[in-house]
Amino acid sequence: MESQKSFLLIGLALVSYLLWEQWQLDHAPKxxxxxxxxxxxxxxxxxxxxxxxxxxxxxxxxxxxxxxxxxxxxxxxxxxxxxxxxxxxxxxxxxxxxxxxxxxxxxxxxxxxxxxxxxxxxxxxxxxxxxxxxxxxxxxxxxxxxxxxxxxxxxxxxxxxxxxxxxxxxxxxxxxxxxxxxxxxxxxxxxxxxxxxxxxxxxxxxxxxxxxxxxxxxxxxxxxxxxxxxxxxxxxxxxxxxxxxxxxxxxxxxxxxxxxxxxxxxxxxxxxxxxxxxxxxxxxxxxxxxxxxxxxxxxxxxxxxxxxxxxxxxxxxxxxxxxxxxxxxxxxYGILFFISKPLFHLLQFLHGLVANWGVAIILITILVKGCMYSLTKKQYTSMAKLRQLQPKLTELKSRYGDDRQKFSQAMMELYKKEKVNPMGGCLPILVQMPIFLSLYWVFVESVELRHAEFALWIHDLSQQDPYYVLPILMGISMFVMQKLQPTPVQDPVQQKIFQYMPIAFTFFFLWFPAGLVLYWLVSNIISIIQMLMINKSIQKQGLGAKK
Structure with a gap:
């Protein structure tokens, strides 16, 4: 599972959850x-x-x-x-x-x-x-x-x-x-x-x-x-x-x-x-x-x-x-309150330094993404190694045909020989996901962000961007992320779904509070910078993705 794919799946799960919550509200008997x-x-x-x-x-x-x-x-x-x-x-x-x-x-x-x-x-x-x-x-x-x-x-x-x-x-x-x-x-x-x-x-x-x-x-x-x-x-x-x-x-x-x-x-x-x-x-x-x-x-x-x-x-x-x-x-903050509370206090501290909640959101996103950089790098490196093994895995599959047991044994031996952890790309995202979701609920629940000004045309971080600039920039950043991180999905239908994902998310984010969209946009921009750095390091190791 690629980082970009995991990120999009998390976002899709979040949007699905919100849709379900709203359906419950709309259809409950009043x-x-x-x-x-x-x-x-x-x-x-x-x-x-x-x-x-x-x-x-x-x-x-x-x-x-x-x-x-x-x-x-x-x-x-x-x-x-x-x-x-x-x-x-x-x-x-x-x-x-x-x-x-x-x-x-x-x-x-x-x-x-x-x-x-x-x-x-x-x-x-x-x-x-x-x-x-x-x-x-x-x-x-x-x-x-x-x-x-x-x-x-x-x-x-x-x-x-x-x-x-x-x-x-x-x-x-x-x-x-x-x-x-x-x-x-x-x-x-x-x-x-x-x-x-x-x-x-x-x-x-x-x-x-x-x-x-x-x-x-x-x-x-x-x-x-x-x-x-x-x-x-x-x-x-x-x-x-x-x-x-x-x-x-x-x-x-x-x-x-x-x-x-x-x-x-x-x-x-x-x-x-x-x-x-x-x-x-x-x-x-x-x-x-x-x-x-x-x-x-x-x-x-x-x-x-x-x-x-x-x-x-x-x-x-x-x-x-x-x-x-x-x-x-x-x-x-829900079940992740034990993560959200420290993050909120950190957000409060940063606001005390800069006296602007929008700038504080940017700073806390930079800090969180920076702290998780090593995990992100391990994730990308692990995925790069797995991509390098794809030809050998294809060969093993053709050799053992429908014998799943022998194919699985041979695949695990290959992973052991090449020192590749097949779960290496999934574990980091499992660590990052609770943190991102905790930050989301901090921005949703904090009364401090109500009517809080940021800059330029953003006069209320708790309301949607009146000109939809942030959602559009967020969608563009998602598109750039997709281009930087090719997906291993071969199924044409799934490929189409991931291609249209930035458009779908841009549409949903049009009505999100500006503070939340700002957080996602900054997170995406930092991810793009990290991708460029990690991809450069991967290329030096000879693990670059084959186009």
């Missing part, structure tokens, strides 16, 4: 929600015949308030986020990332949480249990706040909401925001004013409409739920999985999350807290993932504090790893 259902869901209401949200019941009266009252929401603005909190239940129903634009050079910030119909995504938390206000048959608690809007002026901002329940509990739900952070600390102070013990249980859940995926064949990204337990460090649960079957898992610590391409929203309990993680499929095309903490008894006159942490922001690996164990795995 729940259809009526406008009325979406409106009800945005207010937190479930149909009368549904118990899908029975842990957080809402009465018709409460739902009416959520739909009609202009005072039901309060706004909170920090230097990093702008969010809305619904006083009915105290849920975050809208959250915008002020430092991340929705579009390149746009003024509109990227929205993670939203109440906009098919874009619905809420972060809900509250108290159930025997006596929790969210378990009341009269509906979710209607909190009160001292202001309708809050603006951060210092390093932290606390937004307290209060609720006095009919059974004698005074609940203060406080949202704590920190300067420069996408973290929201949610604290519950529960005071028992009654003369009997009260039982409460904290829950935190993420509810999202399932029709929001922006994944495509050229950018196959995951959009769905995920969780972590003390046994499973990172487990994805697709919306289809949630629709098919609800999960119920007990864990010591962990987290629950909703993931999209460059961003993640996660509820994180305290590290050693005993929690129960579950999922539910809701009416109106919604999916929910939640965790519930331990039930807590509050004695008469006693005040108990319960808390959870919400992160809603970019998939910043360093920050996520600080917040919770394995939360950084939401930057999903």
């Amino acid at each position: 729940p259809v929600a009526t406008p009325a259902q979406i409106e009800q869901t945005a207010a937190g209401v479930q149909p009368n015949n549904s118990s899908a949200n029975s842990d957080v019941p809402i009465s018709e009266q409460a739902a009416s308030f959520a739909n009609t009252s202009t005072q039901s929401n309060i706004e909170v603005t920090t230097d990093a986020i702008k969010t809305k909190i619904n006083l009915l239940g105290g849920d975050l129903i809208d959250l915008k990332l002020l430092n991340y634009a929705k579009e390149k050079n746009g003024d509109e910030p990227y929205s993670l949480l939203s109440s906009a119909g098919g874009q619905l995504f809420h972060a809900q938390s509250g108290l159930t249990g025997t006596d929790g206000p969210d378990a009341s048959r009269s509906g979710r608690p209607l909190y009160s706040a001292a202001q309708t809007s809050y603006q951060m002026t210092g390093d932290t901002l606390s937004v307290p909401l209060t609720y006095l329940s009919p059974n004698g509990l005074t609940v203060t739900k406080t949202f704590v925001f920190t300067k420069g952070e996408h973290i929201v600390k949610v604290n519950f102070d529960i005071k028992n004013n009654a003369d009997s013990v009260k039982n409460v249980q904290l829950f935190a859940q993420l509810k999202q409409h399932t029709g929001q995926s922006n994944s495509s064949m050229m950018m196959p990204t995951y959009h769905g739920a995920a969780y972590s337990t003390n046994e499973e460090k990172y487990e994805k649960v697709t919306f289809d999985d949630i629709a098919d079957k609800n999960i119920n898992i007990h864990s010591t610590g962990g987290w629950v999350a909703m993931i999209e391409h460059y961003f993640v929203t996660a509820f994180i309990p305290t590290k050693d807290e005993q929690i129960d993680i579950s999922t539910k499929s809701l009416s109106g095309g919604l999916a929910l993932i939640r965790y519930k903490g331990e039930a807590v008894n509050v004695a008469p006159g006693e005040t108990v504090n319960l808390s959870t942490t919400l992160y809603s922001g970019p998939k910043d690996q360093d920050r996520l790893s600080e917040l919770a164990e394995s939360l950084d795995l939401t930057v999903d």
